[in-house]
Amino acid sequence: MIKFKTTLATQSRFDSINFNDLRFGIYFSDHIYVSDYINGAWTEGEIKPYGPFEIEPAMCTLHYGQALFEGLKAFRSVKGGVNLFRPYKNAERLNKSAERICIPPFDIERLIEAMKELCRIDYKFIPTKRGNALYIRPVAFGTGNFLGVHESDTYRLIIITSPVASYYPEGLNPVRIMVSDTYTRAAKGGTGSAKVAGNYAASLLATKKARELGYSQVLWLDAISHQFVDEVGAMNIMFVIDDELITPSLENGTILPGVTRDSVLTIAREWGMKVIERAISIEEVISAHSQGKLNEVFGTGTAAVISPVGVLGYKGKDYIINDNKIGTYAQKFYDAITGIQYGELEDTHGWILHIEV
């Protein structure tokens, strides 16, 4: 087992946290993991108290955005201890994102061990309430100080953790999503399939405008024809048309290969559902709606797990889906995945990494 140098916090942030109103990403636990890439290698890294660190005004990431991140959750298992959900998937995706923006790969076992150690040390920050969890956020970024568009030769990887409730204040209640037919998020050959900071900066204006119109997030269409559905701001998207589960395929490289997406598709296939990963146009979605065949639309992602879409706004018109109610499939997938996460249902896929505390 890798043992990290550890400096424990002398003052805890615990008492400042309102566990009855956690919301998402506003509280942070006591400790972080930090590793630096210097002289051509990542250091073993250490665990230290959460707190600010100094950066120089010329730090390249501020200027050129050479940064990536990940997001996964730790749950209190009903059997005791802590469950991480498919952490190897996130670790592998972190290295794929790293490759895309020229950050050197990180040792996967070390990353997993650092997450486990943070969960052990900050165990009390893992919420006890069903539906809440400890969100784990690894981030890696260039730390070189220079002007000029080229990769850095030094980097930092940190892991912070945050006790969270569901991403959307709506929880499992349906959200309103606006289809953007002007702004786009990712084009073929770009960075859409990587979890890099710039993708999210590029999404902010459209999302802000959508929020001003009363929607939670944007549904992105492809960058060329503005016809085909890609994904939502922080979720993949799925449609139940008749009894088929349809979701955009990963082959264009414009959407994030979501861990929740993969989990839902796996479970759906096991349930005998017809699952199709293919291009789906917004016109096809609207036409299925008008024929009464669009039974459900929902987003999938770590933060919200499953988020039913109750209203789809497109070209100034609102399309109400499933009477703006939680769909049967959305509920079933939510129950199946969270059941595994909290240790209530058998983990037949080996998705849980259990941590004894």
Ligand SMILES: Cc1ncc(COP(=O)(O)O)c(C=O)c1O
């Ligand atoms: C753009 C985007 N798409 C999809 C997802 C869902 O991915 P996952 O299920 O791995 O959380 C996320 C969240 O990580 C995201 O940021």
